[in-house]
Amino acid sequence: MNTMDCRPIGVFDSGVGGLTVVRALMDRLPFENIVYFGDTARVPYGVKSVGTIEQFTQQIVEFLLKREVKALIIACNTIAAVAADRVRQMAGGIPVLDVIEAGALAAVEATKTGDIGVIATSTTVNSNAYARAIHHLNPNTRVYSQACPLFVPLVEEGWLDHEVTRLTALEYMKSVLVEDVDTVVLGCTHYPLLKPLLTDVTEGRITLVDSAVTTAEATAQRLAEAGLLNRSRGVPDYHFYVSDIPLRFQTIGERFLGRSMRDLEMVKLG
Amino acid sequence: MNTMDCRPIGVFDSGVGGLTVVRALMDRLPFENIVYFGDTARVPYGVKSVGTIEQFTQQIVEFLLKREVKALIIACNTIAAVAADRVRQMAGGIPVLDVIEAGALAAVEATKTGDIGVIATSTTVNSNAYARAIHHLNPNTRVYSQACPLFVPLVEEGWLDHEVTRLTALEYMKSVLVEDVDTVVLGCTHYPLLKPLLTDVTEGRITLVDSAVTTAEATAQRLAEAGLLNRSRGVPDYHFYVSDIPLRFQTIGERFLGRSMRDLEMVKLG
Numbered sequence A, B: 001m002n003t004m005d006c007r008p009i010g011v012f013d014s015g016v017g018g019l020t021v022v023r024a025l026m027d028r029l030p031f032e033n034i035v036y037f038g039d040t041a042r043v044p045y046g047v048k049s050v051g052t053i054e055q056f057t058q059q060i061v062e063f064l065l066k067r068e069v070k071a072l073i074i075a076c077n078t079i080a081a082v083a084a085d086r087v088r089q090m091a092g093g094i095p096v097l098d099v100i101e102a103g104a105l106a107a108v109e110a111t112k113t114g115d116i117g118v119i120a121t122s123t124t125v126n127s128n129a130y131a132r133a134i135h136h137l138n139p140n141t142r143v144y145s146q147a148c149p150l151f152v153p154l155v156e157e158g159w160l161d162h163e164v165t166r167l168t169a170l171e172y173m174k175s176v177l178v179e180d181v182d183t184v185v186l187g188c189t190h191y192p193l194l195k196p197l198l199t200d201v202t203e204g205r206i207t208l209v210d211s212a213v214t215t216a217e218a219t220a221q222r223l224a225e226a227g228l229l230n231r232s233r234g235v236p237d238y239h240f241y242v243s244d245i246p247l248r249f250q251t252i253g254e255r256f257l258g259r260s261m262r263d264l265e266m267v268k269l270g
Helices: A019-028 A050-066 A077-090 A099-110 A122-127 A129-137 A151-157 A163-177 A191-201 A211-225 A249-257 B019-028 B050-066 B077-090 B099-110 B122-127 B129-137 B151-157 B163-177 B191-201 B211-225 B249-257
Strands: A009-013 A034-038 A071-074 A096-098 A115-120 A142-147 A183-186 A207-210 A238-242 A264-266 B009-013 B034-038 B071-074 B096-098 B115-120 B142-147 B183-187 B207-210 B238-242 B264-266
Touching: A009 A019, A009 A050, A019 A034, A019 A211, A019 A249, A034 A050, A050 A077, A050 A122, A071 A077, A071 A211, A077 A096, A077 A099, A077 A122, A077 A129, A096 A099, A096 A211, A099 A115, A099 A129, A099 A183, A099 A207, A099 A211, A115 A122, A115 A129, A115 A163, A122 A129, A122 A142, A129 A142, A142 A163, A151 A163, A151 A191, A151 B151, A163 A191, A163 B163, A183 A191, A191 A207, A207 A211, B009 B019, B009 B050, B019 B034, B019 B211, B019 B249, B034 B050, B050 B077, B050 B122, B071 B077, B071 B211, B077 B096, B077 B099, B077 B122, B077 B129, B096 B099, B096 B211, B099 B115, B099 B129, B099 B183, B099 B207, B099 B211, B115 B122, B115 B129, B115 B163, B122 B129, B122 B142, B129 B142, B142 B163, B151 B163, B151 B191, B163 B191, B183 B191, B183 B211, B191 B207, B207 B211
Parallel strands: A009 A034, A009 A071, A034 A238, A071 A096, A115 A142, A115 A183, A183 A207, A238 A264, B009 B034, B009 B071, B034 B238, B071 B096, B115 B142, B115 B183, B183 B207, B238 B264
Antiparallel strands: none
16 A cells, blocks of 8 residues: 555646635645646536537546546536546546535435435536436435526626525525425535525525535545555645636636635646 | 629637627628638637637637638627737738727717717726727727626526516616716627617616627628629528537527528537
């Protein structure tokens, strides 16, 4: 067993949303090196076709594998929904974790009634990936899904507690709440930033599953099992690659990461 | 003078929004062949950096020039704002028209007080391209700009007359209306679909300039001057190329185009 595996964990997303997973990983595994890739030049993926998402994902995974990562974390629900198999094929035996597996597990553990809601982008909802993952873990659950395409732009606009966001949330949540769910999975890495508002809108009666935290926990377990943890106690290296650095990127990124973002570098893919 | 120039007009946009310009062209120049390119795999451009937008634009223009277009129309405000010079350099003498030049001209003609508002994406507003174009035409005007990043996703969600869209419009228009403008340029090709709602929100006191129509008019004039009109009276060919065909694309596209969209083809750039 390698007790000093200081190779980085590779985390990737279509944009900045995956930084919520990086943030949870930094908290849960404070000695691990992390390399992040966000495809900000082509974001968002959630409104694009499966073929295009697979092609973009392949380019990202090739990039990260060249950086000798010891594990890959799909920190994007859309990629996890439609291209997780492709990533596992490419990974060559290193662990691959994804936000959907982790979120589904947390939802199944949280629900008491077995009625689970999932809110996500259109592509994630249409893929049915959450329902499949949840039913695989517990065939006695019922899953109700709702696409919420406006949540990502609302979060990026910073309207986290705005009347417009509240009204939008009420509209989207209506069809989920009518099904009497007791648990709702936040099936997009942008949504954890709306947690306070969504708690409010659902009057605190619903357990909201944030897959960033559950993904970090699953990663810690999987690395420990595989003997891949970095047991050196040095200051970790964090490196952030993106395919574009637009205006306000640093501001938005740091809102997701919850701390300052150094070692940010732009690379072109494709 | 060539009286039978049946080469197509090339129209391009970051996505589907430019189809509003195609629609206006079909009405104004019913005998012209048109080839459209929408970069739906990488849309939206309005939140991306200037360097990235220039690179993507160059790929689109190369693609259209290979299709032997007789004119290029930049039907995307963001591209017009930051990459119009690049397009003109590449065009090799064929006419290049863009929505900003056309919109600026229409605004200057429409205003009585000289106080003009511009609403657009963040990148377009930050480029200051409308203010430059308007001041160039009439230095005595004053221009007030407001970025409206939520309008594109609201239009794509189809919430054209929704309370959420109304509240969002009120919030965005507040800072423009306080400046007592009498004319507002819809500086994004998605916005014409919000014209009824914006007329309502501004209580009909403002002239809303839709650059799709003014761009078609400017194109007609320029082609006539250059002797490039197609004087054959046949049924025109329309060909639509996009870099991705996601779910609901046809529906959304036809909402912009105002008619059915045949000859749709997917091509990969970059």
